[in-house]
Amino acid sequence: MISYGMIRDCFPRLAPARLQIFTEAFNLHFPAYSLITPIRVAAFMAQIGHESGDLRHTVEIWGPTPQQRRYEPPSELANRLGNTQPGDGERFKGRGLIQVTGRFNYAQLSQALGEDFIGKPELLESPNMAVKSACWWWSSRNLNELADANDEHNFRKITRIINGGLNGWDDRLARWQRYKNIFVIGGNNASTVA
Structure with a gap:
């Protein structure tokens, strides 16, 4: 199970009510997409944290550019x-x-x-569908298997698949390293978190 405290530690600037909504959505959808190990969850959270600006944006900001x-x-x-x-x-x-x-x-x-x-x-x-769609996207591209390697080479592959390049690489990498501490160490190195 993903705790509210874990999500708060990942996204400390997010409002408490929004943290709660996302915590519930993660716990609802993660098991169906095999996002159940600390290293998978850390990789997923690092990518969506960067992509969504700390869970603040679930829609592209339209200019149009x-x-x-x-x-x-x-x-x-x-x-x-x-x-x-x-x-x-x-x-x-x-x-x-x-x-x-x-x-x-x-x-x-x-x-x-x-x-x-x-x-x-x-x-x-909506947070619920934003999470569910991201879980589906992640799973449909077999990113759990890359995350399981738990190394920078495969995390870089995940970034390329999601981003098409390495935009925001330093931020994604820093998040991944920090989030592994939250989910692996903070979760007492449990074999599953969901």
Whole structure:
């Protein structure tokens, strides 16, 4: 079980009510996605902590920036994301703790989780769905296996899979090292946390 204190130690600036909501969501969804060992949880938390700005952002901040304008058809990026209709770029902007972006990815997530994210993309902004979608994303890319190696080489691979590069590498690495102390040492090196 992930305790409120563990989540508070990871994200000390988050409001207590929001910490509680996320703690409940992690405990609800982690077992279904095999996020049950301290090293898996530490790697997952390090990545989502960076991606979401300490659990503060579950939706992409929309400008639109020059990059975000490329989400709109008829660009090559829009085609890759499955964005076919005017307005799809903003409608299917990144949401979740590991941001799902584009009509195609929203459709995949809808099918996997049995929710209508195409019709109601804002559902992914809720803490519960932001956690569940990130767990699904993590699991569907077999990131637990990379996390199990518990080494910097594989953590770097996880970062590349999530980010497409190494943006924020120093922050992700520092979080991972700190969070391992929280979940492995703070959790008394338990073999499972969920």
